[in-house]
Amino acid sequence: MSAGIVFLDRDGTILNLVYDSELKLMRGARNLDEVSFIGGSVEAICDLSKKFVVAVVTNQPDLSRGKLSTVDLDLIHLEIDDYVTTIGGKIEYFAHCPHTVDVGCKCRKPETKLFENIIAVEDCKDPLWVVGDSVCDVMAGKRIGAKTIQLAPVDGDPNYCASDLLEASKIILRN
Numbered sequence: 001m002s003a004g005i006v007f008l009d010r011d012g013t014i015l016n017l018v019y020d021s022e023l024k025l026m027r028g029a030r031n032l033d034e035v036s037f038i039g040g041s042v043e044a045i046c047d048l049s050k051k052f053v054v055a056v057v058t059n060q061p062d063l064s065r066g067k068l069s070t071v072d073l074d075l076i077h078l079e080i081d082d083y084v085t086t087i088g089g090k091i092e093y094f095a096h097c098p099h100t101v102d103v104g105c106k107c108r109k110p111e112t113k114l115f116e117n118i119i120a121v122e123d124c125k126d127p128l129w130v131v132g133d134s135v136c137d138v139m140a141g142k143r144i145g146a147k148t149i150q151l152a153p154v155d156g157d158p159n160y161c162a163s164d165l166l167e168a169s170k171i172i173l174r175n
């Protein structure tokens, strides 16, 4: 039985979004060259992992679209893990949904299967936290009964708002 689980979104929460000039929108990193950390995010994960199980839960529909390989996805997650372990932190789980929204799967946030799988393994009811930059993170968090923190700009209805993951980690650690 763990002390609680903090579920973190990846893109826009831990890693900076990447501007795609073809699509004319911001998207997640597709390879190591595109990986850059949002300031303070690695330290925040480290601090959280001293008290909580930390899990990264991310939607990666580019896998289904053939724009992202599983090899590159693994490399990106290894890179995040490396940075965190180097300063003494730990990420217990990386979980991803590879599907596009039209598939109607049960794992793409705001669906909750990825969260529920981890909760079952950890045999953990409480406390649960979800931190993310999107409304789908907040919705998924509410569905699993977690406290939710949305990173600015906030367009959902989270329990707390924060400017970044470092601020979110301080909210979690003092509650």
Ligand SMILES: [Mg+2]
Pocket (backbone or CB within 6 Å): 009, 010, 011, 012, 013, 132, 133, 134
């Ligand atoms: Mg995000």
Ligand SMILES: [Zn+2]
Pocket (backbone or CB within 6 Å): 097, 098, 099, 105, 106, 107, 108
């Ligand atoms: Zn899925």
